[in-house]
Amino acid sequence: xxxxxxxxxxxxxxxxxxxxxxxxxxxxxxxxxxxxxxxxxxxxxxxxxxxxxxxxxxxxxxxxxxxxxxxxxxxxxxxxxxxxxxxxxxxxxxxxxxxxxxxxxxxxxxxxxxxxxxxxxxxxxxxxxxxxxxxxxxxxxxxxxxxxxxxxxxxxxxxxxxxxxxxxxxxxxxxxxxxxxxxxxxxxxxxxxxxxxxxxxxxxxxxxxxxxxxxxxxxxxxxxxxxxxxxxxxx
Numbered sequence: 001x002x003x004x005x006x007x008x009x010x011x012x013x014x015x016x017x018x019x020x021x022x023x024x025x026x027x028x029x030x031x032x033x034x035x036x037x038x039x040x041x042x043x044x045x046x047x048x049x050x051x052x053x054x055x056x057x058x059x060x061x062x063x064x065x066x067x068x069x070x071x072x073x074x075x076x077x078x079x080x081x082x083x084x085x086x087x088x089x090x091x092x093x094x095x096x097x098x099x100x101x102x103x104x105x106x107x108x109x110x111x112x113x114x115x116x117x118x119x120x121x122x123x124x125x126x127x128x129x130x131x132x133x134x135x136x137x138x139x140x141x142x143x144x145x146x147x148x149x150x151x152x153x154x155x156x157x158x159x160x161x162x163x164x165x166x167x168x169x170x171x172x173x174x175x176x177x178x179x180x181x182x183x184x185x186x187x188x189x190x191x192x193x194x195x196x197x198x199x200x201x202x203x204x205x206x207x208x209x210x211x212x213x214x215x216x217x218x219x220x221x222x223x224x225x226x227x228x229x230x231x232x233x234x235x
Contacts, residue, residue, distance in 0.1 A: 005039040008032060009047060014157045016054040071207055077216040078206040080223060082174070083129060092209050096220075097227045098199035100175040101135075103191045106164045117143055117195050124150045124169040126160050135200060136172055143195050161187065174200055177230035202227060 008025060012032070015021040022029050040047050049056050070076040071091060080096070103120075105112050111120060117140070125148045127136040137147040152169065154160050161184075163169045170191070176184065204220065206212060212220070 005035055005042075008035045009039060012036065012048065012055055013057055016056075016156055016158055018055065020158070068205070071205065074207075077212055078204055078220060080220075081203050081205065082200050084133075084201075084203065090207075092204075092206050094204050094209065095201045096204045096224055097202040097231070099202060099227070099231050101172065101197040101200050102175050103193060103197070104164075104171050104173070104188050105191060106168070107187055107189055109164075109168060109170075109189075111170070112189060112191060115192060115194050117193050118145055120170060120191075120193075121145065121148050122150075123148065124152065124163075124167050126152050126154045126163055126169050126171040126173070128173060129153060139172070139197065164188065172197075175231065179230075 008021070011024050012018065012021040015024060018029050018032055022032050025032065036048065046058050049058055067076065067079050068089065068091060071079065072089075082099070084093075111123060114120060121140075125136075127134070130136050130147075130151050130153055136151070140147045152163065154163065160169075160171055160173075164171055165187075171188075175181075175190075176188075
């Protein structure tokens with residue numbers, strides 16, 4: 001499995017279409033299609049659903065239990081994720097980095113200068129994961145508040161930008177790296193609320209870290225170094 005293949009999959013998912021992804025990756029559409037096909041063939045599963053509305057992840061790409069099963073079978077060496085597994089079942093789970101979290105809104109949002117979390121509950125919210133065990137709901141509960149009622153799950157930055165602009169939605173998510181912050185600084189601004197948001201842990205999940213192949217260990221170290229470089233203020 002090549003790091004380039006994984007990056008292409010992430011960009012396609014965030015962009016929602018092959019055409020937009022090719023612009024970000026600076027490659028042709030046939031080349032991108034071959035890359036995705038090679039990744040799907042290597043994993044033996046379909047990762048994307050292609051339709052007239054765009055491209056979305058298959059259930060395989062959305063269900064952690066499938067990933068855990070492949071780790072146990074040996075089809076995958078390791079997984080890097082920000083979502084804690086509901087049942088690790090003997091898997092080796094370790095925290096390898098932390099990324100600062102923030103609440104953001106579109107430039108000019110009427111709540112942009114609001115500092116009290118309790119005054120934001122009636123807004124529409126975007127988050128990558130919701131539910132009782134999610135980082136999102138636990139943050140509100142730790143501050144003595146019931147979670148917002150109008151919450152949309154969204155893992156695509158492009159879709160999130162549309163919702164923030166069109167629906168005046170607030171977004172809770174990882175702090176952007178320097179490159180993305182510069183690209184979107186005129187569209188998105190962070191809220192300076194009184195409550196501190198805890199850092200989001202990046203987890204590595206594998207069967208046994210000490211038994212990882214040398215090549216996989218090298219890829220992991222490169223990714224970890226990249227995280228530390230793009231989020232140098234993380235603890």
